[in-house]
Amino acid sequence: xxxxxxxxxxxxxxxxxxxxxxxxxxxxxxxxxxxxxxxxxxxxxxxxxxxxxxxxxxxxxxxxxxxxxxxxxxxxxxxxxxxxxxxxxxxxxxxxxxxxxxxxxxxxxxxxxxxxxxxxxxxxxxxxxxxxxxxxxxxxxxxxxxxxxxxxxxxxxxxxxxxxxxxxxxxxxxxxxxxxxxxxxxxxxxxxxxxxxxxxxxxxxxxxxxxxxxxxxxxxxxxxxxxxxxxxxxxxxxxxxxxxxxxxxxxxxxxxxxxxxxxxxxxxxxxxxxxxxxxxxxxxxxxxxxxxxxxxxxxxxxx
Amino acid sequence: xxxxxxxxxxxxxxxxxxxxxxxxxxxxxxxxxxxxxxxxxxxxxxxxxxxxxxxxxxxxxxxxxxxxxxxxxxxxxxxxxxxxxxxxxxxxxxxxxxxxxxxxxxxxxxxxxxxxxxxxxxxxxxxxxxxxxxxxxxxxxxxxxxxxxxxxxxxxxxxxxxxxxxxxxxxxxxxxxxxxxxxxxxxxxxxxxxxxxxxxxxxxxxxxxxxxxxxxxxxxxxxxxxxxxxxxxxxxxxxxxxxxxxxxxxxxxxxxxxxxxxxxxxxxxxxxxxxxxxxxxxxxxxxxxxxxxxxxxxxxx
Numbered sequence: 001x002x003x004x005x006x007x008x009x010x011x012x013x014x015x016x017x018x019x020x021x022x023x024x025x026x027x028x029x030x031x032x033x034x035x036x037x038x039x040x041x042x043x044x045x046x047x048x049x050x051x052x053x054x055x056x057x058x059x060x061x062x063x064x065x066x067x068x069x070x071x072x073x074x075x076x077x078x079x080x081x082x083x084x085x086x087x088x089x090x091x092x093x094x095x096x097x098x099x100x101x102x103x104x105x106x107x108x109x110x111x112x113x114x115x116x117x118x119x120x121x122x123x124x125x126x127x128x129x130x131x132x133x134x135x136x137x138x139x140x141x142x143x144x145x146x147x148x149x150x151x152x153x154x155x156x157x158x159x160x161x162x163x164x165x166x167x168x169x170x171x172x173x174x175x176x177x178x179x180x181x182x183x184x185x186x187x188x189x190x191x192x193x194x195x196x197x198x199x200x201x202x203x204x205x206x207x208x209x210x211x212x213x214x215x216x217x218x219x220x221x222x223x224x225x226x227x228x229x230x231x232x233x234x235x236x237x238x239x240x241x242x243x244x245x246x247x248x249x250x251x252x253x254x255x256x257x258x259x260x261x262x263x264x265x266x267x268x269x270x271x272x273x274x275x276x277x278x279x280x281x282x283x284x285x286x287x288x289x290x291x292x293x294x295x296x297x298x299x300x301x302x303x
Numbered sequence: 304x305x306x307x308x309x310x311x312x313x314x315x316x317x318x319x320x321x322x323x324x325x326x327x328x329x330x331x332x333x334x335x336x337x338x339x340x341x342x343x344x345x346x347x348x349x350x351x352x353x354x355x356x357x358x359x360x361x362x363x364x365x366x367x368x369x370x371x372x373x374x375x376x377x378x379x380x381x382x383x384x385x386x387x388x389x390x391x392x393x394x395x396x397x398x399x400x401x402x403x404x405x406x407x408x409x410x411x412x413x414x415x416x417x418x419x420x421x422x423x424x425x426x427x428x429x430x431x432x433x434x435x436x437x438x439x440x441x442x443x444x445x446x447x448x449x450x451x452x453x454x455x456x457x458x459x460x461x462x463x464x465x466x467x468x469x470x471x472x473x474x475x476x477x478x479x480x481x482x483x484x485x486x487x488x489x490x491x492x493x494x495x496x497x498x499x500x501x502x503x504x505x506x507x508x509x510x511x512x513x514x515x516x517x518x519x520x521x522x523x524x525x526x527x528x529x530x531x532x533x534x535x536x537x538x539x540x541x542x543x544x545x546x547x548x549x550x551x552x553x554x555x556x557x558x559x560x561x562x563x564x565x566x567x568x569x570x571x572x573x574x575x576x577x578x579x580x581x582x583x584x585x586x587x588x589x590x591x592x593x594x595x596x597x598x599x600x601x602x603x604x
Contacts (some may be wrong), residue, residue, distance in 0.1 A: 195336065
């Protein structure tokens with residue numbers, strides 16, 4: 001009797017996780033009903049964001065979110081791979097744990113502190129040093145045109161890259177550690193150099209998992225709110241230059257949600273939340289499946 | 304490289320090619336090794352930069368007033384963030400009261416009942432996916448669920464938003480920790496005629512409790528710095544408030560408000576607030592790490 005009720009309670013709590021997801025989904029759909037009906041799919045292709053006349057489109061936010069996230073991945077992925085390779089294959093044993101720990105400390109710093117640091121340290125640095133240098137050397141690409149205020153897509157991308165790095169590197173490290181040692185020994189026995197061993201024996205075997213880890217990082221970058229809001233400049237526009245201020249799905253919510261007047265305005269914002277929810281769910285689901293496919297059953301623990 | 308087959312070439316060319324290959328391969332090896340060291344340094348640099356800035360800019364602004372006073376009005380110097388620290392504490396208490404029991408119970412289900420079943424895998428997968436949902440979405444959910452019906456912002460709404468974020472993390476760590484408990488211990492209890500629920504509570508959970516507490520603290524540290532879901536649930540407050548159904552101040556929220564303000568005095572407080580927040584979070588994470596590395600978690604005894 002007691003056994004059954006205990007099992008019932010823990011089962012109910014386990015199912016509450018489904019309930020939470022379902023509840024969020026239902027709430028978001030119901031509360032964004034107004035704009036869902038009014039704009040339909042056009043909501044996501046419309047460039048205008050005009051609360052006064054009631055014309056809402058999410059395209060500038062989608063553009064900003066995708067640009068900053070991709071920029072973050074371009075910066076973070078090679079670095080994260082480098083750290084993972086160093087920690088698992090090259091670094092002296094006593095250094096392993098401290099370095100992993102320090103990179104994970106990066107994940108423990110709250111978003112708002114990254115934002116604060118971004119505003120007062122990174123923004124001036126981009127404005128006065130990095131920006132002019134990029135404009136001079138890579139100005140011909142058109143990505144570094146126009147006025148550089150320090151706040152903008154580039155700064156947001158850099159802050160994001162710091163924030164997603166620990167996720168990607170720690171997962172990649174776990175995945176690489178789950179490659180059996182016999183594999184490494186086999187490649188080394190054929191006369192490979194250390195790098196060839198890593199490339200052929202380790203990276204090739206864990207590539208699905210690494211792609212999964214990168215996608216998990218992407219999921220994080222898509223939804224990151226505070227730090228981005230504080231350094232991206234918050235201007236709904238689509239401009240090629242990375243110096244230009246932009247806006248992301250998450251930061252428009254942070255900025256405008258509590259002062260949204262009128263049902264339609266609020267509904268449009270909640271629809272943006274719905275889009276964010278669905279996209280991150282899909283990205284995370286695919287990423288998890290990929291990571292699981294590789295690490296299942298393997299001891300994924302640093303020594 | 305030549306297009307002709309290697310073996311058909313004169314011996315001198317073959318030797319040269321072989322030597323070239325050897326040099327190229329070992330050079331690549333060294334270059335990649337160097338790059339990975341460089342990457343590690345580049346990654347650790349921002350961490351050092353952030354910590355150094357926090358200490359230099361934050362420590363000079365920490366004083367007694369910071370911990371005892373409410374924010375000063377614009378234009379006046381002084382003031383502190385005492386109400387934010389208390390507010391954060393209240394919100395975190397609410398979220399822990401809701402999130403910890405649900406999370407642990409769900410973890411117990413996964414480890415003790417749902418192992419290998421379809422439902423168990425589905426719960427585990429959903430928890431992992433929920434973990435990656437942006438926190439601001441939780442804020443909207445809590446806003447619609449609590450703030451709209453009540454018609455005002457409240458500490459309770461903030462606590463609920465953070466609780467939703469804690470559940471999946473705690474569930475997964477609880478499951479992992481319970482999985483490290485040896486089966487023999489459970490079997491011993493069951494063999495003595497102890498009912499399964501009692502075994503789970505007094506034997507499995509108790510054995511795994513250091514790890515589970517660790518997991519709860521990590522989840523706690525993670526949500527302690529969350530700002531986005533509090534923007535439109537707890538909303539912030541410049542005065543003392545101890546009521547759960549009123550808007551309340553929170554440390555991360557106040558840091559955000561100060562950071563984007565145009566006043567130097569407020570920027571100073573933002574740095575100080577961040578330092579306090581980071582010290583609290585890092586202290587709990589580091590303690591947990593040291594504790595975990597002592598092997599308390601490994602054998603589970």
